[in-house]
Amino acid sequence: MTSERTRAQKWIVWGWPLVPVIAALLFTTALLLLFGASPVVSWQALWVGAFGDQAKVLSVLAFWIPLMLASAGLLVTFTAGLWNIGIEGQIVMGAIAASWIALTVQLPAPLQIGLEIVVAMIAGALWAAVSALLKTRGGVHEIFSGLALNNLAIIFTNYMISGPWQPPEGGSFRGTAPFDPGALLPRFADSRFSPLSLLLTVVAFALVFIALRGTFWGLKLKALGRNAYSSFLLGVSSERETVLAMMFCGALAGLGGAVRVLSWFDSLRQSISGGIGFLALLVVMLAGYRVVVVPFIAFFFAAVLSGSITLQLRTQLHSSLGGILTGVMVLFVLLFGDPRALGIFGRKKETEDELPAEAAALQHPTGSSPGEK
Amino acid sequence: MNEAELIRILSSIILQSAPLIIAVSGEIITERAGIVNLSLDGSMLMAAMTGFVVGLKADEAYPGSGLWVGFLAAAAVGALFAFIVAFGSIRLRQSQVAIGFVLTLLGDDLSAFLGQNYVRAPGPVVEHQGIPLLEEIPVLGPIFFDQSIVVYFAFALVAFLWWFLNRTQPGLKVRSAGERPEAAFARGVDVNRIRYLYTIIGGGLVGIAGAAYSLDVKLGWSDGHIRGFGWIALAIVIFGGWAPIRGMVGAILFGATRTLASVLQRSFPEVSVVAFNTLPWLLMIIVLLISSSSLTERLIAMAPDRLRPPLTRLLRVAPPLALGTRFEET
Numbered sequence: 001m002t003s004e005r006t007r008a009q010k011w012i013v014w015g016w017p018l019v020p021v022i023a024a025l026l027f028t029t030a031l032l033l034l035f036g037a038s039p040v041v042s043w044q045a046l047w048v049g050a051f052g053d054q055a056k057v058l059s060v061l062a063f064w065i066p067l068m069l070a071s072a073g074l075l076v077t078f079t080a081g082l083w084n085i086g087i088e089g090q091i092v093m094g095a096i097a098a099s100w101i102a103l104t105v106q107l108p109a110p111l112q113i114g115l116e117i118v119v120a121m122i123a124g125a126l127w128a129a130v131s132a133l134l135k136t137r138g139g140v141h142e143i144f145s146g147l148a149l150n151n152l153a154i155i156f157t158n159y160m161i162s163g164p165w166q167p168p169e170g171g172s173f174r175g176t177a178p179f180d181p182g183a184l185l186p187r188f189a190d191s192r193f194s195p196l197s198l199l200l201t202v203v204a205f206a207l208v209f210i211a212l213r214g215t216f217w218g219l220k221l222k223a224l225g226r227n228a229y230s231s232f233l234l235g236v237s238s239e240r241e242t243v244l245a246m247m248f249c250g251a252l253a254g255l256g257g258a259v260r261v262l263s264w265f266d267s268l269r270q271s272i273s274g275g276i277g278f279l280a281l282l283v284v285m286l287a288g289y290r291v292v293v294v295p296f297i298a299f300f301f302a303a304v305l306s307g308s309i310t311l312q313l314r315t316q317l318h319s320s321l322g323g324i325l326t327g328v329m330v331l332f333v334l335l336f337g338d339p340r341a342l343g344i345f346g347r348k349k350e351t352e353d354e355l356p357a358e359a360a361a362l363q364h365p366t367g368s369s370p371g372e373k
Numbered sequence: 374m375n376e377a378e379l380i381r382i383l384s385s386i387i388l389q390s391a392p393l394i395i396a397v398s399g400e401i402i403t404e405r406a407g408i409v410n411l412s413l414d415g416s417m418l419m420a421a422m423t424g425f426v427v428g429l430k431a432d433e434a435y436p437g438s439g440l441w442v443g444f445l446a447a448a449a450v451g452a453l454f455a456f457i458v459a460f461g462s463i464r465l466r467q468s469q470v471a472i473g474f475v476l477t478l479l480g481d482d483l484s485a486f487l488g489q490n491y492v493r494a495p496g497p498v499v500e501h502q503g504i505p506l507l508e509e510i511p512v513l514g515p516i517f518f519d520q521s522i523v524v525y526f527a528f529a530l531v532a533f534l535w536w537f538l539n540r541t542q543p544g545l546k547v548r549s550a551g552e553r554p555e556a557a558f559a560r561g562v563d564v565n566r567i568r569y570l571y572t573i574i575g576g577g578l579v580g581i582a583g584a585a586y587s588l589d590v591k592l593g594w595s596d597g598h599i600r601g602f603g604w605i606a607l608a609i610v611i612f613g614g615w616a617p618i619r620g621m622v623g624a625i626l627f628g629a630t631r632t633l634a635s636v637l638q639r640s641f642p643e644v645s646v647v648a649f650n651t652l653p654w655l656l657m658i659i660v661l662l663i664s665s666s667s668l669t670e671r672l673i674a675m676a677p678d679r680l681r682p683p684l685t686r687l688l689r690v691a692p693p694l695a696l697g698t699r700f701e702e703t
Contacts, residue, residue: 088499140661151654162647285475318486
């Protein structure tokens with residue numbers, strides 16, 4: 001009897017991750033029914049919108065790249081126990097910086113693109129450094145400085161678009177004039193996907209993977225994230241590592257912003273990031289801070305978000321449905337993702353409760369992550 | 374600028390800050406009990422949408438009932454969001470910050486989806502209602518007593534909250550749950566019950582604040598109608614040192630930036646409108662720096678001895694000691 005019970009337990013534990021996914025699908029289906037849309041037609045539209053033809057798949061891929069870059073950066077800041085909500089602003093600043101080079105500098109194509117990318121990364125890193133220094137020097141929590149800096153970056157974009165970089169044909173608030181083709185990332189077959197940006201993303205992700213798994217820096221970040229005070233006693237400079245982790249993330253976010261202007265669009269637009277930074281926060285939370293699953297979840301999110309545009313066209317429903325699906329999924333995973341915490345097999349082991357207040361509440365976001373030992 | 378215009382500007386500032394005052398008061402109760410409800414931005418958007426749409430529907434069914442039903446529905450939505458935060462952190466032992474943040478994003482998307490058929494629709498409006506006699510007082514009358522019931526509610530709430538937290542037995546229990554839960558528990562206070570209760574009540578107030586926008590201060594509904602205001606309210610709670618009256622001052626300060634931006638825009642049309650939009654966000658960073666940086670500490674140390682205690686009281690704030698921590702009965 002005990003063996004049968006353990007087998008049942010095994011099945012539940014194995015199948016558990018599917019429960020929140022199904023719950024999220026049911027929730028969104030209920031919303032569709034509430035608005036009189038056929039779920040079959042809607043889900044089909046979502047699927048076709050994401051994978052219907054080659055162009056759609058390439059578009060998902062092109063959306064996935066900046067999302068991946070932002071998620072990779074967030075893995076570093078989350079490891080250090082930082083809530084880098086300012087990532088949205090870092091993406092925007094990267095996009096503005098890349099646009100600045102694209103609009104003002106004329107160089108041979110490879111140099112031009114290289115310069116755009118480097119400057120975008122620097123801009124993102126500096127914007128992140130402001131948040132980091134406000135935390136270490138000013139005692140301002142990075143959630144609030146990040147939020148304020150996000151809004152300032154967006155206002156700055158609107159100012160540039162409607163002022164200095166206004167297209168010659170006049171006062172549209174939509175975006176700058178298209179950049180010179182030589183300033184854009186080379187794109188694959190008339191799509192928004194640029195193979196070069198894929199290469200950069202793979203390199204960036206590998207760097208993050210190695211940094212977190214196999215370097216002393218990664219270890220220091222983990223120590224900082226687990227318990228800032230005791231890692232300080234062990235000689236980890238919390239200011240240095242906080243600033244470095246934030247700037248690393250900001251640089252990747254800035255690169256993501258450059259990809260947005262140089263290959264997704266061909267100019268600086270009003271909502272240039274389109275919420276990719278916030279989406280990346282959800283990706284990393286859903287991944288439970290495990291590096292390896294991040295690319296897959298990011299791809300799934302990219303597909304849902306791209307597909308929801310076709311869904312809007314076919315059903316006339318608001319495209320926020322994709323955001324609802326992903327948001328509900330993450331919420332369910334956060335709440336019910338760990339079957340042990342629900343008390344199904346007795347209580348969860350009390351390991352995280354030893355952390356001090358700050359670390360437990362604000363620095364180690366989900367308590368224990370199931371797959372990691 | 375003549376006197377009449379100044380009075381009009383001041384009364385507009387008071388109106389603009391009223392919903393913020395309500396939201397800040399709600400979050401103060403929640404955080405004084407020890408829970409951070411970070412979902413404010415999303416729950417206020419959801420509440421603004423719900424209050425508006427439900428109010429509209431109720432008015433169609435039973436003319437005249439729209440406002441009350443709308444505010445009630447908005448309070449229920451705010452309370453529901455707050456309940457999810459409380460349940461997730463107390464019962465399921467997950468991070469309040471993570472749950473609150475996801476709820477913020479979800480509330481934004483969900484409100485856009487559910488309210489999609491009501492964008493820019495006309496709906497119920499809270500009538501302005503002067504208070505007899507008081508509104509006759511020169512200067513103060515038109516600023517404070519010729520307003521809508523939302524404004525009176527906001528100020529009454531602050532007074533009540535101050536009295537409740539500082540002068541009553543249940544208020545003491547709330548504070549003890551947020552400051553020293555173990556000690557409170559030892560004295561027979563059911564800490565987690567208190568935390569559930571005041572998180573939900575605080576969330577209900579946040580919901581009322583959201584509907585106060587869509588039904589009175591920023592009429593109607595559109596996508597992302599009041600995006601950002603919830604975050605501003607959360608920042609004001611910190612700046613306000615988790616105290617009702619200071620929180621009210623902070624809310625008026627931020628309410629002023631909105632009015633000030635439009636006034637300044639009219640006076641200096643050559644300056645881009647963009648410059649004035651940055652005001653609330655710059656102010657957010659500045660007030661948080663004032664309340665938490667070590668620079669303030671040094672400034673206070675430089676002041677003459679006699680000024681130090683009042684300066685410390687004025688500038689320094691400290692969160693409830695057990696804010697954001699879990700409490701387990703042993």
